[in-house]
Amino acid sequence: MPPADAALSAAAELGPFCAVDEDAGPGAVHLADAGTLLDARAAAVSAVLGPAAGRREVHSLVHLGVVARVLSPAVGAALATGVLPVPASVELQPVGSNPVPMAWTGVRAVAVPTPGDVAAGLAEHWLTPLVGPWTAAVAARSVSTRVLIGNVVSALHGTAVVVAGARPDLTARARAVLDALLASGPLAGTGGWRPDGGFARRSCCLLHRLPGALPCSDCVLVGVPA
Secondary structure: OOOHHHHHHHHHHOOOOHOOOOOOOOHHHHHHHHHHHHHHHHHHHHHHHHHOOOOHHHHHHHHHHHHHHHHHHHHHHHHHEHHHHHHHEEEEEEOOOOOEEEEEEEEEEOOOOOOOHHHHHHHEEEHHHHHHHHHHHHHHHHHHHHHHHHHEEEEEEEHHHHHHHOOOHHHHHHHHHHHHHHOOOOOOOEEEEOOOOOEOOOOOHHHHOOOOOOOOOOOOOOOOOO
């Protein structure tokens, strides 16, 4: 089995968010077609949340959900196997609950044996070429870049928690990768650790403004990181 396929198989064992599907289904949209994906996904989310949900809040929720879905298999694979899968394209289903069906094409493998390598690989092969344009497209519509970059680091932390829950032996490696991402590169300074050991981003995702919602556990409103 090619290294990328083996890495993705190992990631899928960590949970459904870390799995890539063979087919994203009818009506799937490429991540690169950011405007279409944002509009379609926002319409689906708004239909669930109702008219009380504001445009910025919905767009932030869509952005965070897409980033978490897209990055989770890559992070899971890299943590579990030391191989970072990098696709030529990503296609997602814009309707339905998470984890929405997602398919990758043209996947290649990048060796990332150390936590620093994982962080550098994510920055080079994922955050800049794939997540960056998606984030810029959402920022151009409604939500500040500061909030959206916070969404990215929040998604990565969430994936680290999922991976550690499924594989406690990977907890230290996941923490080291997150620390490396926070130390340098596009996510430098976007989050940190509270004195109680909990993680906090340095911006708010706006989701607490939705009817009946509370601040997320990693929200800066809950506690500022050291």
